[in-house]
Amino acid sequence: MTPWNDNPVLKVEHLTMRFGGLVAINDLSFNVGRGDITALIGPNGAGKTTVFNCITGFYKPTEGRLVMKQKKGDSFLLERMPDFKISARAKVARTFQNIRLFGGMTLLENLMVAQHNPLMLASGMSVAGIFGLAGYRQAETEAIDRAKYWLNRIGLIARADDPAADLPYGDQRRLEIARAMCTGPEILCLDEPAAGLNPKESAELNALLRFIRDEHDTSVLLIEHDMSVVMEISDHVVVLDYGEKISDGTPEEVRNDPAVIAAYLGVADEEVEVVEEEVGL
Numbered sequence: 494m495t496p497w498n499d500n501p502v503l504k505v506e507h508l509t510m511r512f513g514g515l516v517a518i519n520d521l522s523f524n525v526g527r528g529d530i531t532a533l534i535g536p537n538g539a540g541k542t543t544v545f546n547c548i549t550g551f552y553k554p555t556e557g558r559l560v561m562k563q564k565k566g567d568s569f570l571l572e573r574m575p576d577f578k579i580s581a582r583a584k585v586a587r588t589f590q591n592i593r594l595f596g597g598m599t600l601l602e603n604l605m606v607a608q609h610n611p612l613m614l615a616s617g618m619s620v621a622g623i624f625g626l627a628g629y630r631q632a633e634t635e636a637i638d639r640a641k642y643w644l645n646r647i648g649l650i651a652r653a654d655d656p657a658a659d660l661p662y663g664d665q666r667r668l669e670i671a672r673a674m675c676t677g678p679e680i681l682c683l684d685e686p687a688a689g690l691n692p693k694e695s696a697e698l699n700a701l702l703r704f705i706r707d708e709h710d711t712s713v714l715l716i717e718h719d720m721s722v723v724m725e726i727s728d729h730v731v732v733l734d735y736g737e738k739i740s741d742g743t744p745e746e747v748r749n750d751p752a753v754i755a756a757y758l759g760v761a762d763e764e765v766e767v768v769e770e771e772v773g774l
């Protein structure tokens with residue numbers, strides 16, 4: 494019962510990332526199931542962000558392959574591509590631990606910037622845009638429609654013309670995800686999307702991620718420390734510790750895996766029961 498191995502959208506194969514003498518990721522392999530929400534979890538410093546940085550082209554892995562297969566069958570070796578092609582051609586989008594919106598721009602403008610590439614192409618690198626030719630006007634209308642669609646989805650259409658910096662924190666988080674969705678990704682990589690959210694904002698985030706998976710046929714890979722979010726929305730959980738995979742399965746399977754409990758408690762596997770008793774788990 495490992496459906497993520499049947500037709501994965503991304504195969505991480507023997508990934509290793511060294512920084513000088515430090516081995517941040519060591520021979521890591523796992524699959525991201527097509528149409529799944531996959532969570533990458535692990536204690537601080539386990540290597541989760543490094544995996545994201547390899548997938549999205551910020552780092553070139555020391556060893557290993559990252560094989561992305563799109564719905565229509567096109568395959569890409571992400572470790573061989575520059576980061577702008579990973580987002581534009583392979584269709585991998587990402588958000589960061591810290592919010593990176595353009596605070597002085599309106600919500601609508603933030604979502605339009607995300608569609609800069611197709612708009613530039615439609616403009617013939619500006620000529621068609623300057624003269625307002627039909628092909629460009631159509632691309633621009635589509636981009637605005639897409640931006641409005643996502644603003645509606647996240648319940649912020651009424652604030653389309655407000656500066657993004659004026660939004661409460663939870664709304665800014667969802668606006669970032671909407672911006673990533675405007676690029677039409679096949680995989681959406683989210684680095685700690687629930688960090689700093691209150692319970693109501695967390696519930697809104699969960700609903701948005703389920704909607705993206707179910708209605709937009711987009712696979713989601715997320716790093717998350719909030720276990721309630723991980724357990725509630727993930728189809729598949731991969732657990733890292735010191736750059737190695739220590740568990741891989743359904744939320745229920747990893748929750749009960751002694752190796753995972755040991756890693757989070759910071760003790761050896763065989764000491765788990767003793768420590769659990771001591772702390773009243």
Ligand SMILES: Nc1ncnc2c1ncn2[C@@H]1O[C@H](COP(=O)(O)OP(=O)(O)OP(=O)(O)O)[C@@H](O)[C@H]1O
Nearest residue numbers: 512515516517535536537538539540541542543544
């Ligand atoms: N650019 C870099 N240069 C040197 N070491 C790095 C670099 N990036 C990450 N590391 C190291 O790699 C290891 C894994 O870090 P990483 O940020 O991937 O962990 P993480 O699981 O995302 O942690 P956290 O949950 O705290 O965000 C750490 O020891 C970190 O110091």
